[in-house]
Amino acid sequence: xxxxxxxxxxxxxxxIRAAQAAGDLxxxxxxxxxxxxPKRAEQADYAASIAMQLAKPAGMPPPRIAEIxxxxxxxxxxxxxxxxxxxxxxxxxxxxxxxxxxxxxINDGADGAVIDVGAGKxxxxxxxxxxxxxxxxxxxxxxxxxxDAMARVLQAAGYAVEREYYFxxxxxxxxxxxxSMRYRYYQALGLSPLPEDCDERGEPYYKGAYLIxxxxxxxxxxxxxxxxxxxxxxxxxxEERMFAMIKATLNRVDIHHDIFFNENSxxxxxxxxxxxxxxxxxxxxxxASVPEVDNTKGEKDEDAPEAGKAEATxxxxxxxGDEKDRVVVKSTGDATYTLPDIAYHVNKLxxxxxxxxxxxGADHFKQAQVVQHGLRALDRDPSKVHVIFVQMVRLVKDxxxxxxxxxxxxxxxxxxxxxxxxxxxxxxxxxxRSADSQMNxxxxxxxxxxxxxxxxxxxxxxxxxxxxxxxxxxxxVTDVGADLSLLGEAELRFLRRAAQLPDVIEASxxxxxxxxxxxxxxxxxxxxxxxxxxxxxLHSEVPPEVAAARLRFFRAAQTVFKRLLNMMGMTAPETM
RNA sequence: GCCCCCGUAGCUCAGUGGAUAGAGCAGUGGUUUCCUAAACCAUGUGCGCGGGUUCGAUUCCCGCCGGGGGCACCA
Numbered sequence: 052x053x054x055x056x057x058x059x060x061x062x063x064x065x066x067i068r069a070a071q072a073a074g075d076l077x078x079x080x081x082x083x084x085x086x087x088x089p090k091r092a093e094q095a096d097y098a099a100s101i102a103m104q105l106a107k108p109a110g111m112p113p114p115r116i117a118e119i120x121x122x123x124x125x126x127x128x129x130x131x132x133x134x135x136x137x138x139x140x141x142x143x144x145x146x147x148x149x150x151x152x153x154x155x156x157i158n159d160g161a162d163g164a165v166i167d168v169g170a171g172k173x174x175x176x177x178x179x180x181x182x183x184x185x186x187x188x189x190x191x192x193x194x195x196x197x198x199d200a201m202a203r204v205l206q207a208a209g210y211a212v213e214r215e216y217y218f219x220x221x222x223x224x225x226x227x228x229x230x231s232m233r234y235r236y237y238q239a240l241g242l243s244p245l246p247e248d249c250d251e252r253g254e255p256y257y258k259g260a261y262l263i264x265x266x267x268x269x270x271x272x273x274x275x276x277x278x279x280x281x282x283x284x285x286x287x288x289x290e291e292r293m294f295a296m297i298k299a300t301l302n303r304v305d306i307h308h309d310i311f312f313n314e315n316s317x318x319x320x321x322x323x324x325x326x327x328x329x330x331x332x333x334x335x336x337x338x339a340s341v342p343e344v345d346n347t348k349g350e351k352d353e354d355a356p357e358a359g360k361a362e363a364t365x366x367x368x369x370x371x372g373d374e375k376d377r378v379v380v381k382s383t384g385d386a387t388y389t390l391p392d393i394a395y396h397v398n399k400l401x402x403x404x405x406x407x408x409x410x411x412g413a414d415h416f417k418q419a420q421v422v423q424h425g426l427r428a429l430d431r432d433p434s435k436v437h438v439i440f441v442q443m444v445r446l447v448k449d450x451x452x453x454x455x456x457x458x459x460x461x462x463x464x465x466x467x468x469x470x471x472x473x474x475x476x477x478x479x480x481x482x483x484r485s486a487d488s489q490m491n492x493x494x495x496x497x498x499x500x501x502x503x504x505x506x507x508x509x510x511x512x513x514x515x516x517x518x519x520x521x522x523x524x525x526x527x528v529t530d531v532g533a534d535l536s537l538l539g540e541a542e543l544r545f546l547r548r549a550a551q552l553p554d555v556i557e558a559s560x561x562x563x564x565x566x567x568x569x570x571x572x573x574x575x576x577x578x579x580x581x582x583x584x585x586x587x588x589l590h591s592e593v594p595p596e597v598a599a600a601r602l603r604f605f606r607a608a609q610t611v612f613k614r615l616l617n618m619m620g621m622t623a624p625e626t627m
Numbered sequence: 628g629c630c631c632c633c634g635u636a637g638c639u640c641a642g643u644g645g646a647u648a649g650a651g652c653a654g655u656g657g658u659u660u661c662c663u664a665a666a667c668c669a670u671g672u673g674c675g676c677g678g679g680u681u682c683g684a685u686u687c688c689c690g691c692c693g694g695g696g697g698c699a700c701c702a
Contacts, residue, residue, distance in 0.1 A: 090648070100645055106682065113682090137646060182702075222702055314702095340700095347629075347698060363700050374629070374698075381700040388702045413696050416631055442632060443695065484640065487632055489695060491639075505651055507665050519662045526662095570641055573650065580666060589662045605662090627665065 052155060052165050052553040056086035056097060058127045059142055063099050066124040075119045079108035086142075088551060095134075095141030096547055102138050113138030149546040150535040153607040156549060161613035161623075166553045169210030169560065173403060176202040177215045178410035179301065179308070183293035184228045185259050186464040187300050189492065190412065194441045195465070196481035196620070198410035199306045200565035201439065203618045208560035210406070216308040217395060220290060221315050222388065228293070229286035231255035233277075235266035236285065240275050265292050300466050304474045305620055317391050317398070326394040326429070327379065327386075330366060335428045338362045342376040344369035366390075371424035392418065393425035400431045408563060409438045410486075416440060437563055442489040444481075463494070475621045479506040482619060483569035505573050510624060512576045513616065515583050516609035517625045522589055523602055533603035534596055541582045542604045548578055549611050556618075565618075572615040579608060 063084045070076040082104055089098050102117035109116055117135040126133055131145030159165060178198025181191045202212045219225070230248040234255040237244045250256055269277070269288055277284055294311075301307070317323045330336050337343065340362050346369070364380035366389070379390040399407050411419060419440075423433040446463050468477050471494065483505070484490055523529070538546075551571070559567040587593055588601045616623045 087643080087645095089646075090643075091646080094646070098646085103645065103682070139646065219702060224702060361700090365700095378700045383700075385700090387700065392702095413632065415697090417697055418702090420630095440632075440696095445695090488640075489633060493639080504665090508651085511663090511665055515663070515666085522662045566641085570650075573641095577650075581668085583662085584667050587662070591661070602662095627663075 052159060053129070054166060054168075054553050054557055055127075055129060055144075055550065056088075056554055058129065059086045059097055059099070060084040062124060062126055063101060063120060063140070066120045067101070067105075069123040070119050073123065075123070076105075076109055076111075076116070079105070088554075089141075092544075092547065094136075095139075096144045096550070097142040099140040099142075100138070102135075102140065144547060144550060146543060147536075149543050149550065150538055152546050152550055153535055153538070153604055156552075156607040156610050157603075159610075159614075161610050161617055163206075164209040165207050165556050165614070167209045168557055169205060169208045172210050172405040173213070174202075174205045174210040174406045174408065175213045175215055175399065175402075175404045176205070176408045176410070177217055177399075178202075178408075179297075179306070180217045181297065182219050182222075182224050183290050183297060184224055184257060185293065186261065186466060187297055189444055189446060189463050189465060189468055192465040192468065192477070193444045193481045193486075193490075194410040194412065194439075195301065195306060196304070196478050197439060197441055197486055197565055198408070199304075199620050200478075200482040200568065200618065201408055201410070201563060203620060204556060204559045204565050204568060205406075205408075207556050207614070207618055210560075213310060213404075214306075214308045215310045215312055215399075217312045217314075219314045219388070219391075221313075221318060221391070225286060225290065226282065227256035228289050229282045231257040231262055232265065232269075232285040232289040233282065235262045236269050236277060238263070239266040239270040240278065242278070261296070262289075265289065268292075300464075300469075303466070303469055304478055312395070314391050314395070317394050322394045322398060323386055323391050326397060326425075327364070327390060329429055330379075330393075330425070333428060335367045335370065336379070337365050337367070339365060340382075342369075343367075345375040347374050366421075366425065366428075368421050368424040371427055373421065373424055377421050389418070389421055389425070392422050393429070396422050396426055396436060397429055397431055400426070400435060405435065407436045409436060411438055411440055413440045413442050439486050439563055441486045445489070445491050447491050447493040468494075473506075475510070476504060476506050478620045479504070479509075479569065483566050485564065485566050505569075505576075506621070507627065508580075509572050509576045509612065510616065510621065511627060512579045512583075513609055513612040513623045514625065514627045515580075516605045516612070519588055519602065519605055520609075526589060528589060528595070528598055528602060530599050530602035530606055533599040535600055535603060537597050537600040538604055539586070541586050542601070545575070545578050545582055545604075545608060548575055549607070552611065552614075568615060568618050572612070572619065575611065575615070579612075 063086070064081060067076065067081050071078055082101070084099060084101050086097050086099055089095050102113040102120065105116050106113050114135060114137070117138055117140050121133055121135055121140060124133060126142070129144055129148045130142050131148070132143045134141050164170070176198050179187070179191060179195045181187055187195070199214070202214050206212045234244040234248040244255070248255065255262065265288070327336065342365055344367070361382035363378045363382045365376045366379045368377045369375060377389055378387050380386050409419070419438050423436070426433040426436065465477070480492070555567055555571045559565055586601055588598050588605065593601070613623045
């Protein structure tokens with residue numbers, strides 16, 4: 052489909068230049084023409100406020116400028132009428148073109164690209180990326196829904212999209228998981244846990260009950276043969292189990308990653324240390340016990356290095372505006388998380404993606420900045436990496452904010468949430484808000500309102516269409532060869548808004564804001580339901596040829612709703 | 628101390644340098660011989676405060692106030 056605002060903007064720009072050439076407008080630099088849809092749909096389908104902007108450079112009142120522009124305007128054939136109101140140039144879509152849109156929407160279908168802004172480009176969306184140390188909790192869930200919806204929107208915008216899950220299996224967290232696994236295994240065997248597997252209170256690091264179950268499985272599979280064994284078999288067993296669990300959960304909300312990329316592979320391939328060498332070769336690395344540049348002020352005294360402490364390896368991130376340099380290799384010789392993270396992003400960009408989207412929690416802001424500095428230091432283009440920072444989700448239950456911690460084992464998991472509501476409700480509620488906005492997820496409300504939700508309101512629009520087609524088939528009514536000129540004002544009202552589908556997808560993709568789709572879907576459903584109630588198809592007083600046209604219209608509407616539901620990762624049920 | 632996000636209707640949240648700031652939920656009152664009432668119709672004195680830029684600011688800038696997150700030789 053076409054991006055109408057773009058088309059209109061070009062014609063307005065051309066008209067201004069033509070007016071200047073003809074001497075109707077004085078010479079001045081023509082600013083970018085912005086076309087927007089007015090808030091109030093009855094005012095116009097699209098409007099330009101360019102005449103107001105030109106009042107000063109042109110030295111004329113806006114209405115006069117608008118009239119001059121319109122005089123020179125060669126409007127696209129999608130436009131039925133142009134009028135000047137209070138200095139605005141208002142554009143209305145032609146009714147004939149809108150009726151033709153019915154066929155366009157049906158032919159475009161519910162999957163695949165709607166527009167071609169991403170044609171020939173590759174996009175990658177990295178999301179979830181939770182370390183496999185336990186079930187997915189709701190904090191990660193938001194990023195999961197946002198990331199997958201983002202991927203779907205980019206696909207609709209024409210990009211070839213890959214979904215990636217990055218996980219860290221080289222660090223302390225996974226060792227703690229392995230120790231906790233061994234702790235529970237010893238327990239299952241009726242033995243006392245090893246002292247090194249206990250935290251300061253003699254408990255396992257990860258306290259989740261799932262490890263107790265897995266210990267039983269491990270005991271059943273291996274008996275006591277692992278008694279006295281080192282950590283690796285426990286780590287491997289736990290990691291496999293955790294991933295099976297995470298994938299099963301994600302499958303419930305129809306999220307499937309193309310690539311699972313693990314940190315260990317960056318060590319195996321040597322990329323981590325090559326990254327360090329590359330940084331060093333460019334003069335961004337030094338050894339010291341304290342940073343050379345540290346402009347941070349405040350209460351950091353407790354972390355002040357002790358005299359004579361061994362030297363760490365630092366990255367001069369301050370060269371790129373960071374307030375202090377960052378450690379990339381600890382004095383122990385181990386890399387911090389930062390180094391493999393930079394290596395990972397170099398790896399990603401070198402795979403040739405035109406755009407990489409990372410969905411991260413807001414608490415990763417600083418880390419993401421350091422990675423950007425690292426990419427710049429290594430002559431990669433950081434602007435190709437766009438990070439969606441997802442603000443925190445706070446769980447509210449019984450009017451109180453719940454603290455969640457994976458290690459305490461009392462979290463609300465994504466699985467719990469799906470069980471309490473539904474996969475569709477979870478997907479919608481977690482992706483339908485701006486990532487920038489912190490959200491309260493009221494569990495009681497989510498359960499209570501699950502029958503009065505926008506989720507069902509949108510799905511019901513699809514279901515009602517499906518109902519007509521079932522009944523039409525029984526009565527032998529078809530939309531084949533429908534005469535679309537028989538469509539009325541109500542249908543055109545819906546089609547006017549549906550014509551903005553490409554605009555919404557373009558904006559959602561360009562601004563990396565999948566929630567725009569959710570609001571658009573709700574608005575369309577809002578337009579749809581009243582129309583459905585008044586525009587009858589299978590009614591004794593509706594002439595057959597009108598019925599056919601309306602049926603065709605509802606097929607287009609159904610297709611649009613299916614596409615919107617697809618983009619949000621929601622199901623389109625035939626009945627409810 | 629510094630950096631980032633947020634502050635819009637009773638609640639949860641959209642939104643925009645421009646024409647009368649919107650949705651859902653909750654509340655109240657109505658609607659069904661015909662494609663599912665998970666629907667429709669009616670009902671709304673709100674952009675945290677103070678400056679600035681602009682023809683025009685809820686939107687951009689600065690300063691406050693309030694909420695959240697970050698400023699590790701953790702990942």
